[in-house]
Amino acid sequence: MNAATRRASLQLPYTHVDDFYINGSWVKAEGTQRNPVVDPAVGQEWGSVPEATASELDSAVGAARTALKSWSALTGAERTGYLLKIATEIESRSEALALTNTRENGSPISETRGAASNAAGIFRYFATLAPWLDGEDIRPFPAGSAESIVDKDPIGVCALIAPWNFPINLVVIKLAPALLAGCTVIIKPASPTPLSIRFIIEAIEAAGVPAGVVNLLTGSGRFGDALVRHPGVDKVAFTGSTPVGKKIAAACGELLRPVTLELGGKSSAIILPDADMSVLSTRLIRSCMRNTGQTCYISTRIIAPSSRYAEVVQTVASTIAAGRQGDPYDEETVFGPVASASQYSTVMSYIDSAREEGARVVAGGTRSISLSEGLESGEFIQPTVFADVTPDMRISREEIFGPVISILKYDDTNGVSEAIALANNTKFGLGGLVFGADEEQALEVARQVDSGSVGINFFGSNHSAPFGGRHESGMGVEYGIEGLSAYLTYKSIHRTI
Ligand code: NAP
Ligand code: MG
Numbered sequence: 001m002n003a004a005t006r007r008a009s010l011q012l013p014y015t016h017v018d019d020f021y022i023n024g025s026w027v028k029a030e031g032t033q034r035n036p037v038v039d040p041a042v043g044q045e046w047g048s049v050p051e052a053t054a055s056e057l058d059s060a061v062g063a064a065r066t067a068l069k070s071w072s073a074l075t076g077a078e079r080t081g082y083l084l085k086i087a088t089e090i091e092s093r094s095e096a097l098a099l100t101n102t103r104e105n106g107s108p109i110s111e112t113r114g115a116a117s118n119a120a121g122i123f124r125y126f127a128t129l130a131p132w133l134d135g136e137d138i139r140p141f142p143a144g145s146a147e148s149i150v151d152k153d154p155i156g157v158c159a160l161i162a163p164w165n166f167p168i169n170l171v172v173i174k175l176a177p178a179l180l181a182g183c184t185v186i187i188k189p190a191s192p193t194p195l196s197i198r199f200i201i202e203a204i205e206a207a208g209v210p211a212g213v214v215n216l217l218t219g220s221g222r223f224g225d226a227l228v229r230h231p232g233v234d235k236v237a238f239t240g241s242t243p244v245g246k247k248i249a250a251a252c253g254e255l256l257r258p259v260t261l262e263l264g265g266k267s268s269a270i271i272l273p274d275a276d277m278s279v280l281s282t283r284l285i286r287s288c289m290r291n292t293g294q295t296c297y298i299s300t301r302i303i304a305p306s307s308r309y310a311e312v313v314q315t316v317a318s319t320i321a322a323g324r325q326g327d328p329y330d331e332e333t334v335f336g337p338v339a340s341a342s343q344y345s346t347v348m349s350y351i352d353s354a355r356e357e358g359a360r361v362v363a364g365g366t367r368s369i370s371l372s373e374g375l376e377s378g379e380f381i382q383p384t385v386f387a388d389v390t391p392d393m394r395i396s397r398e399e400i401f402g403p404v405i406s407i408l409k410y411d412d413t414n415g416v417s418e419a420i421a422l423a424n425n426t427k428f429g430l431g432g433l434v435f436g437a438d439e440e441q442a443l444e445v446a447r448q449v450d451s452g453s454v455g456i457n458f459f460g461s462n463h464s465a466p467f468g469g470r471h472e473s474g475m476g477v478e479y480g481i482e483g484l485s486a487y488l489t490y491k492s493i494h495r496t497i
Helices: 003-008 054-073 076-091 094-105 115-127 130-134 169-181 198-206 221-229 242-255 277-288 306-322 341-356 417-423 439-446 480-485
Strands: 019-022 025-028 034-039 044-050 138-140 146-154 157-161 184-188 214-216 235-239 259-262 268-271 301-305 360-363 384-387 404-410 433-435 488-496
Touching (some): 019 054, 034 094, 044 094, 054 146, 054 157, 054 184, 054 214, 054 221, 076 094, 076 115, 094 115, 130 169, 130 480, 157 221, 169 198, 169 235, 169 480, 221 242, 235 242, 268 277, 306 384, 404 417, 433 439
Parallel strands (some): 157 184, 268 433, 301 404, 384 404
Antiparallel strands (some): 019 214, 138 146
């Protein structure tokens, strides 16, 4: 099927919408400004959403403040009942959600088909933490004559601001712990991906979550800034780029408003001298170029030993070149387009800079041609691998957020310390990988990588383990009890015994 026919047959329920979800109902937008939604595989607008006004923001925050009173009064166990229903309702919307998400940002359908079950899994995981949340915590004074009851109170009304690369997951990892904690929320999705999140709102409604607990507004970065600074907001949870994260941190600093920031990355895969090339090849795309290179934690810098450099370059180049690129609606597609015209120009300018700085193209390196009919105007960049990258080059230091891998070399004649130093030589600290046959040595190396998460021969995200970045990759963590704690504020009540 060609791209146009396929799109004509989609019948997506949300395309051009003119409302927001405020206080338990869909409310027609009062303003006239609209923001387009573009399918990056064909370069055509197919949807649009309204820009929320200041008074709509006031209404949503007001609804969340009112709902906070009764929602926070429930026990964790009572709120868990809602979380489990939401999970089931999300799963029943899986296909429509996936089709919408793929049209928004060009993520391959094989990726977006997992979004609903992943979201349901996150709700179910947080539901398991209700006993911890509800459990009584009493701590004796060290001197013995008194004790403290440690209460875990919800932090309040939370602004949840998400990027476009995983528009469902990156909202749900905030929403599920916020709801369990007893918080109420206002969600602002990224402008390229404002529609798929409506299936999560549908699920919230179907699960009977009380009015005002969850509100959805759409708008630009300027609207996001107004949300961050709104006097009725108690906490901000943000995932996105480092420059925007710094602006939000500055605003929250002035307001002394708690904030969680999950920001950019530039992670490295260290190849140890004993690494198995077939393991590298099997795990490479998922760990180093997932979602056409638009994943925050992937290891887009490969640090290869001089003793096996040519072999690593050959393995990486041939694996990437063999990944099929095409219509993201095609189930066989591994690499889609990048998510927008602006991402296209940013990524292409990095490719140009790498050439100018002397890196060697070993796969890709240009706009993609010979795709199937109808994709000629899409934002397709060939998955690209550069060898002979040195640490000072821009592509080695800056986040590209597109399908580009850089291979650097370390001298392994006297061990692997140079590899660790190279991996730690960025301003970020989000992910990382160590490929090696000796798991003990790989663990030893992983412990020396200065980042929030490191994988050994694979990378995954574990809902029960904290995920977050160091340095310019952010502040605070999501997932796990630690991620739930970000939505709590502790109170110690002292009494004599
Ligand atoms: P972005 O440009 O920083 O935008 C993220 C969100 O912030 C969007 O909803 C955006 O709205 C909004 N925004 C923009 N300016 C704002 C402001 N001044 N105040 C409040 N909100 C504002 O990021 P992106 O381009 O969507 O996403 C890609 C980035 O996200 C990459 O850097 C990637 O590494 C990072 N990321 C990090 C993680 C992690 O967990 N660490 C995970 C995924 C992605 P508009 O869309 O309307 O501009
Ligand atoms: Mg942006």
